[in-house]
Amino acid sequence: MSNLIKFKIDNKECMAEKGTYIVDAARENGIYIPTLCNMPGVKPKGSCRVCTVKINGRLMTSCTTPVADGMEIESSAAEIQDIRKSIIELIFVSGNHFCPSCEKSGSCELQALGYLYQMMVPRFPYDFPLRKVDASSPKIIKDQNRCIQCKRCIKTIKDEQGRSLFAFRNRGHRIEVVLDKELGLMMTEEMADLAMKNCPVGSILKKEKGFDIAIGRRKYDHEPIGSTIKL
Amino acid sequence: MSKPVLATTSLAGCFGCHMSILDIDERILQLIELVEFNKSPVDDIKTFTKPVDIGIIEGGCCNSENVEVLRSFRKNCRILISLGECAIMGGLPALRNGIPIEECLHEAYIGGPTVQLNKSHILPNDDELPMLLDRVYPCHEIVKIDYFLPGCPPRADLIWEALVALITGDPMKLPYEVIKFD
Structure with a gap:
C-alpha cells in the first residue's frame, strides 16, 4: 500500500508521502520554499514565518503544515513573495x-x-x-x-x-x-x-575562527540560497 | 538636449563608495560623455552651481553638517540615491547607536585605552565643529531618498548599471553577484 498523495504547488502536480511537511515535500519535488528557523531533522516550530505560503486563501507556515491530498498551495505569487520580503x-x-x-x-x-x-x-x-x-x-x-x-x-x-x-x-x-x-x-x-x-x-x-573564507568563495557569493534544490 | 547633471557627496562614510565609483574603470570615459559633474569630490566643485538631476549620497548622518549637506542635496537634486550601507542603514558609524553620546565621547577622548595626550581631559568643543547627533541616521530618515544601492562598497557594476539605466531609461540588468550587503 502506498502512502503517496497528490497535491499542487503553484499549479505544478507534486507527490509526497502522507504527513510530510509542505516545505520538505516541496524540496522533494524540486521547489524551494525559503526557511530560516527550520532545519531538516529538527522538529519544526514555525517561529520565523519566512516559509509562509497560501493554502485555500489562508496564509500558513509551510514548515509546520503537513501536505494533504489534493491540497493547492500558492508559493511564488507576488503577494506571498512580498510578505516573505x-x-x-x-x-x-x-x-x-x-x-x-x-x-x-x-x-x-x-x-x-x-x-x-x-x-x-x-x-x-x-x-x-x-x-x-x-x-x-x-x-x-x-x-x-x-x-x-x-x-x-x-x-x-x-x-x-x-x-x-x-x-x-x-x-x-x-x-x-x-x-x-x-x-x-x-x-x-x-x-x-x-x-x-x-x-x-x-x-x-x-572563537579564533572569524573571516576564514575569502570574499568570492563564501557560500552565497555566487549561488543564491535554495539554488541547489532542483530536480 | 544638454547632458544630465550629477552631484556626489560623502557624509558619515569612508569614501569607499566613491572609490567604487572609480572602480568602473575605463567606463568613466563613457560616464563623462553621459553626464556632467557638478558639486562632487570627483571634480572638487564645492557648491551647487546649477540644478542637478542625480545626487549620489555616500554615508549616513552622524552630525549637524551631514544633515545640512543632505538637505541641500535634496533641495538641489531631482533624484537622490543612497549609495552603500552607511547611507542606507548608518553602517559602521551606527555601531554607536544605542550607546549614550557622553559615553562615546568619553571613550574616544578621555577614558579610552589609547588616549594619552589629552591630559586636561578636554572634549572637542570648538564652535566650528559640527554637533554630533544623538545617533547615526540613515539618509532616508532625514530626507526622501528615491533609490538605494546596497553594498560595502556597492559593486562598481551595480553603480554603473543603475546610473546608465537611470540616464537612458533602459531596464537594469542585475545579476545575482551585484547585490551584496558587504
Whole structure:
C-alpha cells in the first residue's frame, strides 16, 4: 500500500508521502520554499514565518503544515513573495545586522534571503536596540545583536544527557538566547563547530575562527540560497 | 538636449563608495560623455552651481553638517540615491547607536585605552565643529531618498548599471553577484 498523495504547488502536480511537511515535500519535488528557523531533522516550530505560503486563501507556515491530498498551495505569487520580503526586512531592522563587519557575511542565511528578494532597503525604520555580546565562554562568542531567536542552537546543541546548552532567557521583546554558564563549560570543539554552522546568522561564532573564507568563495557569493534544490 | 547633471557627496562614510565609483574603470570615459559633474569630490566643485538631476549620497548622518549637506542635496537634486550601507542603514558609524553620546565621547577622548595626550581631559568643543547627533541616521530618515544601492562598497557594476539605466531609461540588468550587503 502506498502512502503517496497528490497535491499542487503553484499549479505544478507534486507527490509526497502522507504527513510530510509542505516545505520538505516541496524540496522533494524540486521547489524551494525559503526557511530560516527550520532545519531538516529538527522538529519544526514555525517561529520565523519566512516559509509562509497560501493554502485555500489562508496564509500558513509551510514548515509546520503537513501536505494533504489534493491540497493547492500558492508559493511564488507576488503577494506571498512580498510578505516573505517584509518578514526578512523586519528581522533586519529589529536587530543590529551590520553585514560589513559580520564574520558570517557571505554565508549568512538571513543575508542570503535579503539577496534572494533583492532587499535594497527595509521598508521599516531601524530599531538599533542595545544588545550585548557575551564572550565569556571559552569556545564561542554569542552576539545578541545578530540573534534572531530561531532556537536552532537550543534544539541541536545538547550534551550526552540531552540537556540543551543554550536556553531562552526573559520574555516578549526582551527574550534572548543564552549559553548556560555551567553546561557551556562542557562545550566540545565539535559542539562549537556545529553551533556556529547551525546558526543561520552570525550570532554564534567560534572563537579564533572569524573571516576564514575569502570574499568570492563564501557560500552565497555566487549561488543564491535554495539554488541547489532542483530536480 | 544638454547632458544630465550629477552631484556626489560623502557624509558619515569612508569614501569607499566613491572609490567604487572609480572602480568602473575605463567606463568613466563613457560616464563623462553621459553626464556632467557638478558639486562632487570627483571634480572638487564645492557648491551647487546649477540644478542637478542625480545626487549620489555616500554615508549616513552622524552630525549637524551631514544633515545640512543632505538637505541641500535634496533641495538641489531631482533624484537622490543612497549609495552603500552607511547611507542606507548608518553602517559602521551606527555601531554607536544605542550607546549614550557622553559615553562615546568619553571613550574616544578621555577614558579610552589609547588616549594619552589629552591630559586636561578636554572634549572637542570648538564652535566650528559640527554637533554630533544623538545617533547615526540613515539618509532616508532625514530626507526622501528615491533609490538605494546596497553594498560595502556597492559593486562598481551595480553603480554603473543603475546610473546608465537611470540616464537612458533602459531596464537594469542585475545579476545575482551585484547585490551584496558587504
